[in-house]
Amino acid sequence: MMADAKPILMLVEDDEGLAKQLKWALADAWDVQVANDRAAALAAARRCDPQVVVLDLGLPPDPNGATEGLAVLKDLLSFKPWLKIIVSSGNAERVHALEAVRNGAYDIYPKPVDIDTLRLIVERAMQLAELEAENRRLAAARETGPMTDVIAESPKMLDVLRMVERVAPSDVNVLLTGESGTGKEVLARALHRCSGRAKGAFVAINCAAIPENLLESELFGHEKGAFTGAVKTTPGKIEQADGGTLFLDEIGDMPHPLQVKLLRFLQERVIERVGGRSQIAVNVRVVAATNADLQALIRDGRFREDLYYRLDEVGVHIPPLRDRPGDATLLARFFLGRYAREMKRPVRGFTADAVTAIAGYEWPGNVRELENRVKRALVLADGPMIAATDLRLEAADFPTLRMAREEAEMEAVSKALCVADNNVSAAAKLLGVSRPTLYDLMRSLRLRE
Numbered sequence: 001m002m003a004d005a006k007p008i009l010m011l012v013e014d015d016e017g018l019a020k021q022l023k024w025a026l027a028d029a030w031d032v033q034v035a036n037d038r039a040a041a042l043a044a045a046r047r048c049d050p051q052v053v054v055l056d057l058g059l060p061p062d063p064n065g066a067t068e069g070l071a072v073l074k075d076l077l078s079f080k081p082w083l084k085i086i087v088s089s090g091n092a093e094r095v096h097a098l099e100a101v102r103n104g105a106y107d108i109y110p111k112p113v114d115i116d117t118l119r120l121i122v123e124r125a126m127q128l129a130e131l132e133a134e135n136r137r138l139a140a141a142r143e144t145g146p147m148t149d150v151i152a153e154s155p156k157m158l159d160v161l162r163m164v165e166r167v168a169p170s171d172v173n174v175l176l177t178g179e180s181g182t183g184k185e186v187l188a189r190a191l192h193r194c195s196g197r198a199k200g201a202f203v204a205i206n207c208a209a210i211p212e213n214l215l216e217s218e219l220f221g222h223e224k225g226a227f228t229g230a231v232k233t234t235p236g237k238i239e240q241a242d243g244g245t246l247f248l249d250e251i252g253d254m255p256h257p258l259q260v261k262l263l264r265f266l267q268e269r270v271i272e273r274v275g276g277r278s279q280i281a282v283n284v285r286v287v288a289a290t291n292a293d294l295q296a297l298i299r300d301g302r303f304r305e306d307l308y309y310r311l312d313e314v315g316v317h318i319p320p321l322r323d324r325p326g327d328a329t330l331l332a333r334f335f336l337g338r339y340a341r342e343m344k345r346p347v348r349g350f351t352a353d354a355v356t357a358i359a360g361y362e363w364p365g366n367v368r369e370l371e372n373r374v375k376r377a378l379v380l381a382d383g384p385m386i387a388a389t390d391l392r393l394e395a396a397d398f399p400t401l402r403m404a405r406e407e408a409e410m411e412a413v414s415k416a417l418c419v420a421d422n423n424v425s426a427a428a429k430l431l432g433v434s435r436p437t438l439y440d441l442m443r444s445l446r447l448r449e
């Protein structure tokens with residue numbers, strides 16, 4: 001589809017007058033294609049590839065029943081299972097509409113037609129169709145493409161991947177933020193592979209790991225004799241990344257004088273090696289990452305605001321693993337597969353308690369912690385399955401339902417007692433329980449002896 005082409009809406013409607021009226025009313029938003037019967041509907045679906053179909057269930061030769069409409073539904077879904085089909089039916093045919101939903105229709109809209117309602121339903125279906133199509137493209141690309149080794153299924157992380165794919169082709173500098181171990185470097189590498197610089201080098205440097213006095217020459221290189229020990233001219237990381245991507249990890253730890261030098265490079269795109277006199281033009285795309293609060297560092301005068309804006313042309317925040325439902329178990333299975341193979345361990349999977357523990361644990365060390373725990377568990381496990389204890393994730397490490405309930409009860413009881421000025425009868429009334437029940441509860445919550 002061309003970027004500015006309208007999404008395609010197909011109407012399957014045998015009442016030509018109604019079809020014309022609908023087409024006229026909806027054509028401002030969508031490219032509306034009309035089919036009057038089953039054969040025309042199938043032909044049009046193959047020809048114009050609609051995202052959404054509005055299907056009248058009462059089609060000839062069964063205009064008063066739904067057999068033909070249901071057959072069209074089945075045919076369409078058999079070759080386009082993700083198609084969003086909205087079935088229209090009068091009140092009398094409600095059972096048919098429900099049958100259609102059971103058979104995969106996306107929604108129902110009641111006849112007689114109300115254009116505004118129909119428009120809303122179609123709009124929502126279009127949005128969903130577009131989102132699903134993007135996810136499919138992403139998933140397909142990820143199976144073989146540059147995102148293959150980025151494992152994720154949570155909506156938040158899929159948003160992040162979409163964002164990375166979107167910004168990759170341009171040359172803007174990207175700032176990746178997120179807690180330690182969330183996958184910032186993994187994403188920086190994926191961004192590089194998705195970009196036009198994929199054939200160039202990806203050069204990473206951890207600004208926190210290199211002593212301050214060496215960092216300048218690591219980044220900018222040095223000329224022979226520039227300082228004691230500089231026995232030969234050595235290009236720095238920036239030069240090594242020429243034509244590719246420079247990944248500056250832990251950018252918040254970059255010393256102030258180097259921030260000035262880096263900013264100058266970002267503005268002028270030339271470097272001078274330490275001890276050198278000539279200016280060398282370098283073409284790199286910079287991706288920086290930090291788990292620090294750069295805004296706070298700026299307020300404290302420890303990070304330059306102008307440098308921040310240069311690096312943060314596009315900011316991408318990577319959520320912590322605890323906020324990515326589904327990702328922890330998916331990643332755990334991925335690591336298990338990878339390391340069981342590598343370490344030649346005959347371990348097949350996780351026990352049910354391990355899966356529950358993985359999903360419920362907070363993962364303060366994020367993906368790195370998960371990876372390490374799985375690796376260690378593979379060494380420790382003596383059967384074919386990894387249990388919660390092998391992962392060192394015993395019950396105490398994650399909230400059980402009982403703990404969650406106790407916490408909620410504690411909050412409600414404390415609040416009620418506070419509002420009731422510690423009068424137990426009044427608090428019990430507020431909570432909708434009897435006085436003795438509240439006393440028991442307070443005893444079990446250790447709020448009284």
Ligand SMILES: Nc1ncnc2c1ncn2[C@@H]1O[C@H](COP(=O)(O)OP(=O)(O)OP(=O)(O)O)[C@@H](O)[C@H]1O
Nearest residue numbers: 149150151179180181182183184185186291367368
């Ligand atoms: N989505 C992911 N899919 C597969 N592996 C991942 C993913 N995210 C992280 N990892 C793995 O977890 C580990 C930590 O990831 P990474 O080094 O990218 O985190 P980081 O955010 O850069 O950490 P730090 O801030 O400490 O530098 C790496 O071994 C990486 O391969």
